[in-house]
Amino acid sequence: MRFKMVKTIFKKEMIDILRDKRTLFMGIILPLILYPVIMIIMTQIMTMSMGSIEEKDINIAFEKNPSKELVSLIENQTDKNTERINIVTTNNYKKDLQDGNIDAYIGVKGKNKIENYKIYINSSKENSSSVNSKLEEIFTIYKDSKVKNKIEQSKLDVKETLNPVVYQTVDVAEDEDVAGLVLGGILPFILIMGVLLGAIYPAIDSMAGEKERGTLETLFTLPISNLELVMGKYMAVSLCAIVTAILNVVSILMTLVYILTTGELTGQLIFGSLKLSSLVFPLFITIICVCLFAMVVSAISMCVCSLAKSFKDAQNYITPVMFLVLIPSYVSMIPNISLDRTTSVIPVVNISLLIKSVLTNNTNLGLIALVFISNFAFVILSVIILSKMFNSEEILFGNSRNFSFLEKRSNIKKGTIPTVSDGVILYAVGLVLLIYVGSYIQLKFKMTGIVLTQVMIISLPILFAFYIKSDFKKVFSLKLPKFKHLLGSGILWIGCYLLVFILTNIIMYYFPQNQEIVEGLNDALFIKDNLLLNLLIVAVMPAICEEMFFRGFILTSFKNNQKSYKGAIIFSGILFGIMHMDFIRIIPTSILGISFAYAVCKSNSIGVGMFMHFLNNGFAVIVTHMSSKLVQNVNSSELTYLSISQISVIFIISLMFISLAVLLFKEKKKEFKEITE
Incomplete structure (x- = not known):
């Protein structure tokens, strides 16, 4: 250079x-x-607003005539401060509070020589907080004076009786x-x-x-x-x-x-x-x-x-x-x-x-x-x-075309393959709907909401593909998988699951507070004592719907160019992890998403991705179902973390499974060319 x-x-x-x-x-x-x-303007506005609050008169009304001692105390407080407290009358305190004619209304009740006051304010008014604080300060002084008089009448030491313990906070x-x-x-x-x-x-x-x-x-x-x-x-x-x-x-x-x-x-x-x-x-x-x-x-x-x-x-x-x-x-x-x-x-x-x-x-x-x-x-x-x-x-x-959904459908050629722009737009729409619609219906309808969310997830790519006149077989890789590829995908999932297990354990070690989030998710996702229904909703439906979304439309749009299929695998996996919107699950889920995408690309069949997705979610459902029965009588639920030696052994085993899976997915150049085409 x-x-x-x-x-x-x-x-x-x-x-x-x-x-x-x-x-x-x-x-x-x-x-x-x-x-x-x-x-400077904000500082001056804050200064003026603080000054205006102090200078503004406070109008209060009593239900009954207050005691002369309380009135005298209010008048003394008015002399000491810039704001003036005026005692006024009212016929309808609720309306006057709403209209701002009075700032506070004080109800007066007495029982067994105990004075009982209630301060009514309108918190929608800007000065309500300062008015309430001022009145509470006045009533505190009034209460202290009454207590002091009672103690003096009993011939006790006021200071020793009221303040037997003295403490002070020192800010260093x-x-x-x-x-x-x-x-x-x-x-x-x-x-x-x-x-x-x-x-x-x-x-x-x-x-x-x-x-x-x-x-x-x-x-x-x-x-x-x-x-x-x-x-x-x-x-x-x-x-x-x-x-x-x-x-x-x-x-x-x-x-x-x-x-x-x-x-x-x-x-x-x-x-x-x-x-x-x-x-x-x-x-x-x-x-x-x-x-x-x-x-x-x-x-x-x-x-x-x-x-x-x-x-x-x-x-x-x-x-x-x-x-x-x-x-x-x-x-x-x-x-x-x-x-x-x-x-x-x-x-x-x-x-x-x-x-x-x-x-x-x-x-x-x-x-x-x-x-x-x-x-x-x-x-x-x-x-x-x-x-x-x-x-x-x-x-x-380059002169890439604009987003296809902005074009008239009549101008789109039949058999169109989605572009990267199409994939990004679909993902953005799906993410927004999941945040604003999916979270609401899941919170309101629980398991039914999860079903509706999955229906929404699979509907988006299908409707988009129909609109741009795509070849569904090519876009969604609709092809029966070979037995060798199913075997390889199962072995690949085992290796990646072990790797994810290590990463999750490390993340939980540094962020143990996330354990409560994981337990909360498990409680929200699973129906107790109904294994088949849990498998259907948590394992089968996501395996079909989410795979059509990510390893179907998104992956195809990213690997439109053969040179970038490796990048397509990685980026689609990362987007899959981000979609789960949970800090502790983003990295592990991204790794699983990458492995799913790799298997689909190598086999050219989305069935392989669905199989791996079902294995992952189904295993989680079964483990959760079994553990919930095993720990019913166990009081301790503390996490046990892996040692360095255990991590090393599991990591080596994980690499062995992944390597074996790669060998099973390996195709001859001629076969790979046919797959990618």
Whole structure:
């Protein structure tokens, strides 16, 4: 790679980016002007609203005339505070509370010399909480004065009687730690959003913009390699993202300085006597983290934008990426989740938690190094993928057709094979329906809801295939499997099941709280003492319906090109795992999905996938049914974890079964060509 050529491409890209007004706005104007204006305006609004609440009069009404002592106490409280408490009369307290004529109504009852009061408020009113707190404070003082009088009449020591035990809470947290906790929950999300905005528009202009302007073809005529071209563009996009990230940090820091120095009420409440000098090291680490993350986002954005043919298409493609990046950044706002060996290698999550940890002075050099290494690995991986995509003329200059369901059915040729776009759309529709419809009917109708969900899952690919006039036999691999393939699929399932068993045990070891989720799922999915019905609903139906969806339509759409059938196996398996929407099951289920897809591809029969799916779910049903009877009289349900030696033995056995299955599925080149065709 010639760095001189990379430098030339870099300069050219920077000139193009700086000419784009949208990029300049998102990278410079937004962080320097919009963020400070928003934060200052919100602070002032909060200050004014707090002041207006304190200045507003409080109108209360009593059911009966209150005691003179209570009235005197209310008048004294009014003198001490800026708000005025007025005692008014009402004929219909419910209507007056609803209309806002009174803020509270106090019912008065007395029994055996005990005064009994009920405070009626309308919680739909904005000041109801402060009114209730103020009245409770008044009645507490009134009660204490009555108790004090009773004790004095009994000639007892008031202080000793009322306060026999004295305790005090001492907060040893420094102002820097408190401020860091507040900033650590909010700052990661703001910074990640800023990095996204700083990387997305340069990436769109550098990739889709070049295609739309017709200048990308010209660049390929120059005597430069694809890697040199990619690196020049990548350096330009990364620089824009890094500059935007730094400007975001500086902008937020200067805004905090302004809020603190101007003595805003909200700033004083949140940050107190915070010394900004104490945040120098955390901010330095934060900037480094964000810059490294910006390089990852830049590469990912360029990969996605390289698939687009125009600026508009790139904006549509990049929207899901924004959601996938922004959603994990919320993890900094979730309590009890901190940076550890597991979270430090999860993209986005590790950056968000690292920023939170350095701001709260909970830094660990080992974990920081792990975050840096993992993100550096992501950068290298993203650049490699990007360079591979640049080597594909079909990706850069291909003219793939649009989603077939948007076309008129009369324009579609008979025997159409679904494309990757069709598969992605079907999966997205299925996922949305499963979340919004499937979860509701399963919660409401239990086992009947599971049946209806499976019917919905199988209906989607069948209707889609009918609409685009597909050949059902080819799309769904409708062919009787050979005995050899059935035997191989059974052996493959045993090997993958053992592998999944190991992974599940490891996951449960690090996340034991998920055991309750697993038990809850078992209770929800299975009908007690009805093995046949459980097998039918949990094993047979998913084996047919889910296989038609994933190893039928989805897998066929992904392996439309023979060169990518391995990628189709992997991606369809991962999508299968994600569809189960459970953290502890995603990785194990993805492995099973990959094994199902491999067997279907090698045998060209969906019956093999159905057989493996039935074995997996049926085995789980039988084990659950038998264990529920065995543990009825057992009190302990603690998990027993595998030792390293046990894991090693099971892993070796698993590999042996998988290897044997691969041999059984192995076909001669001529036979494989017939299968793939």
